[in-house]
Amino acid sequence: MRPVAKSPTIIDVARLAGVSTATVSRVINGTSAVVPETAERVRLAIQELRFVPRSAAQVLASRKTNTLGLILTEIRGAFFPHLLRGVEAATRAAGYQLLIYTVSDIPADRPTLLGEHNTDGLLVFTSSLSLNELQRLSATGFPLVLMHQTPSDGLEIPMVTIENKDGAERLVSHLIESHGRRRIVFLRGPAGHEDSAWRERGYREALAAHGLPVDERLITLGDFDEVTAGASLQRLLQAGIDFDAVFAGDDDSAIGVFRALKAAGRSIPQDVAVVGFDDVQLASYITPTLTTVRAPIEEVGREAVRQLKRLIDGQPVEPLTLLPTELVIRESCGCPAGH
Amino acid sequence: MRPVAKSPTIIDVARLAGVSTATVSRVINGTSAVVPETAERVRLAIQELRFVPRSAAQVLASRKTNTLGLILTEIRGAFFPHLLRGVEAATRAAGYQLLIYTVSDIPADRPTLLGEHNTDGLLVFTSSLSLNELQRLSATGFPLVLMHQTPSDGLEIPMVTIENKDGAERLVSHLIESHGRRRIVFLRGPAGHEDSAWRERGYREALAAHGLPVDERLITLGDFDEVTAGASLQRLLQAGIDFDAVFAGDDDSAIGVFRALKAAGRSIPQDVAVVGFDDVQLASYITPTLTTVRAPIEEVGREAVRQLKRLIDGQPVEPLTLLPTELVIRESCGCPAGH
DNA sequence: ACGCTTACTGTAAACGCTTACGTCATCATA
DNA sequence: TATGATGACGTAAGCGTTTACAGTAAGCGT
The missing domain is CATH 3.40.50.2300 (Response regulator)
Incomplete structure (x- = not known):
């Protein structure tokens, strides 16, 4: 019985498949062409070794985290699940992972170690980040999208909310x-x-x-x-x-x-x-x-992610997205039932 | 106007503070004693440069992600916010970050690139992971806690659910x-x-x-x-x-x-x-x-995180935690109102 | 047959931290 | 005074990937 086998790295895979680590990386990420047979060998080796890339290493080397951060003050309220649902779905659809931060209700000027280099972009719900913090991040060109928060003068951050x-x-x-x-x-x-x-x-x-x-x-x-x-x-x-x-x-x-x-x-x-x-x-x-x-709360989440992605990709974004609301007439206003 | 300044690294901080990167790391993590004055200089340098450690680098070097994964099939249902609330709070209290994964409803044997080396532990909600996957992870000694799921024979994974x-x-x-x-x-x-x-x-x-x-x-x-x-x-x-x-x-x-x-x-x-x-x-x-x-759904989340932390820390865990439920007598059973 | 692409693949240098070790004072002890 | 111990750092070797860059072989037009 050997000691706990250290989990395999890309090097092990490369060795087993008889190729270089670069090639392994290429078949993993599909970044450039690899002869089908070789690719297959690599894939087999990956399976056999149960190789799972260390995302930390990928992030470090590639300088992209593939992670979106969602920052909010409180997980509560009837509409929160909808919001998260939308955010999560869109995040996944865009090929990102979702990191959730909560902060205390009063947005002090905490150093916010989050964000920056640890996510590719941040979704900020209402006033979970102080204006200062927002400005600082925004000034460095860090991708930011605000949800349910409208322009604080002179802040050029895309926002999406409802009408x-x-x-x-x-x-x-x-x-x-x-x-x-x-x-x-x-x-x-x-x-x-x-x-x-x-x-x-x-x-x-x-x-x-x-x-x-x-x-x-x-x-x-x-x-x-x-x-x-x-x-x-x-x-x-x-x-x-x-x-x-x-x-x-x-x-x-x-x-x-x-x-x-x-x-x-x-x-x-x-x-x-x-x-x-x-x-x-x-x-x-x-x-x-x-x-x-x-x-359309869920859609707010979805749309915010979409805008964030555009921001990350350097595409033009909508400065303000207002999602339409819908009147739901029932009885308490005086209208007849069953309408 | 210079080109976008590359964001500072620990090296820049070290240079500015006149110390080695090791010392900077030490004051950041408090891993070993540093003379107060030196520490202060470092802290100043960090502030001045607005230095934020790249967590990817930290993770890679330290081999611990400080992240917990929550994996579930669907963000929906009345109790979901409570669950997440508990998980989130406990996660933060334990000094971890929360990564959320959702998987399609039918837990196929997808390669589950998550987990493993990309989180320190995983919270698995109901049957969001196939038994196979569970066994594989569990066999490698990867910290896992099940929520709202009871023992599938011979699986030694701690679980917490309600009575x-x-x-x-x-x-x-x-x-x-x-x-x-x-x-x-x-x-x-x-x-x-x-x-x-x-x-x-x-x-x-x-x-x-x-x-x-x-x-x-x-x-x-x-x-x-x-x-x-x-x-x-x-x-x-x-x-x-x-x-x-x-x-x-x-x-x-x-x-x-x-x-x-x-x-x-x-x-x-x-x-x-x-x-x-x-x-x-x-x-x-x-x-x-x-x-x-x-x-006590929120408590389920909280307790699951607690068990997971114990698992990660190598402390003994409770194989099965059953949180007590409470009868809420109202009128629909035939009891008088206002009780 | 000759150069020129084109298609793959390998080499090795980052990426930005942590940390085992080693060094050098300093200081109490024998 | 010699001897460890201890405390405060610095050195440098990783951590596991990605990705320029370079190299090689095959294909193609003339």
């Missing part, structure tokens, strides 16, 4: 036009949340477009969270502020709104119409079913 | 003992699905323990899928087979069962009690709220 504003505007317009609502509450997401900011803009523009005033008392915090949203709504109720509809910011908040409204004996949608954003699974199961906006 | 059988047994026993149900349908998950097999075992044992016969006609396919489950149940109904409860295999199936039952005018839980497994978010929102079993 938050447009979706929100259509949603609110629907409330106004089809259901005659005029005093519409808006529940903000967490402070500094990009998506929320754009949805709010859509909300305001929809009101403006219909000549409705914006009552700032109707805009309060939902935090994209059921509990917070419920509490905020209750406060509104108690304060006796009048409203006939709620745009909850996202679906989770909408659930909280449902709770608070039901607890207060207000009927949905007769007394108050409620709409959300995201179209989580729950949306079509609660009573009444929730009118909301569907966003 | 499916126990959970199912308690669930079914509850149906029998507290609600006097005797003809209980069981909806199987996809063929070959480990979790499902164990749940079925729990179902059978619960029946046996209460002296109830197993009517094979009551066991049919739910496929862990709403539509399939609904169709299966409808078939049962049409065939006029009598039953007073349904253990749906998982919560998604339970939703399908709800639909089918309501469509058929049967009331839940009066006519038919329904229970699921997983405790997805939806479970507490549907009407009636769903009695189910909660599994």
Whole structure:
């Protein structure tokens, strides 16, 4: 019984196949022609020795990591799996591997040992990287794509996100036009949340477009969270502020709104119409079913990878990709069921 | 304007700090003592040059990748985010990076270029790797941990999963003992699905323990899928087979069962009690709220990483870790609300 | 028959780190 | 004072690939 056999290297393969390591490398990577018979011998040798190239060595020698990094703050939320799914699929389709980093919620200026030479490019989700860090990386020409984050002035990094504003505007317009609502509450997401900011803009523009005033008392915090949203709504109720509809910011908040409204004996949608954003699974199961906006999250991931690949390959990229959102009309806005 | 400055290497740092590369390496990795002043000089040089070690070079030279691989078939399903969350957190806590692989659903004997020398260890989710592949890797002493997969005979790979059988047994026993149900349908998950097999075992044992016969006609396919489950149940109904409860295999199936039952005018839980497994978010929102079993999925991920680390470090590991499940009693089994 | 391509293949120099060893002070001990 | 020990570095040999570059043989047109 020999001691644990050291695992084979390209040299062993070369020796067994009776060729040089260069040739072995060539058949592995298909980088240049090799006589079929020779190639076959090499392939056999690889199989026999169960040779697996050390990617570290490949990376070091070739100066390309074949790896994409995905950096985000938190693995949570209903849409995360979709995002990852898209990213993963596209990454694989492009022949890359996926390295996942998470960073603490508050993007301090940590030295970010990641990135740079250890991935060929980085996908940055929302504000998981500080502006500083972003600028530094971007300045060195390192391929970077932002997801769900819009231009911080003068930053030339491609970004892909969804049409938050447009979706929100259509949603609110629907409330106004089809259901005659005029005093519409808006529940903000967490402070500094990009998506929320754009949805709010859509909300305001929809009101403006219909000549409705914006009552700032109707805009309060939902935090994209059921509990917070419920509490905020209750406060509104108690304060006796009048409203006939709620745009909850996202679906989770909408659930909280449902709770608070039901607890207060207000009927949905007769007394108050409620709409959300995201179209989580729950949306079509609660009573009444929730009118909301569907966003192509998976496609965001996919598209971001595509842009990143173009960047890596030196092809021209889209500075800003806005993926269209889709209104999902259900019952909670006042529309009849089964539509 | 110079051409793009080549990014600095450890040599540049050494030169700037007036030390050898060995010393730089030492301060970077803290592998041996360095006089504080010297260390500081090195650190300054690193900062000034914005030096970032090439991990490929580190890996190649040190023979350790500091990377854990997670291999799975599909990024989907309600519990996936939890799993990943646990894995990611534990991975980071252990000082490793996370590489994610997905493989096509059918684990053919693909050459699996992953693993081996490109990660320090692999987390394998369910049957994403063929038994062959598993044996091969395991035989070379490569650190491997299985998640949601139980022993295939003679395979000495640590596994961590949840107490499916126990959970199912308690669930079914509850149906029998507290609600006097005797003809209980069981909806199987996809063929070959480990979790499902164990749940079925729990179902059978619960029946046996209460002296109830197993009517094979009551066991049919739910496929862990709403539509399939609904169709299966409808078939049962049409065939006029009598039953007073349904253990749906998982919560998604339970939703399908709800639909089918309501469509058929049967009331839940009066006519038919329904229970699921997983405790997805939806479970507490549907009407009636769903009695189910909660599994510590995140903890599975965490624990798997812990075991993997022990394996890598050559410490003794637990051959099988079964994480306890918890009964979540709600209304759909017949228990009063608000319990 | 002669040069000129063309098609393969081998040689060997990187790639950027880590680390076993060796060296040289320094210092406590005998 | 001689003797190890110990601590702080430097030297240089890898780690396992890729890839210029060069070499060789065969094919081709004239």
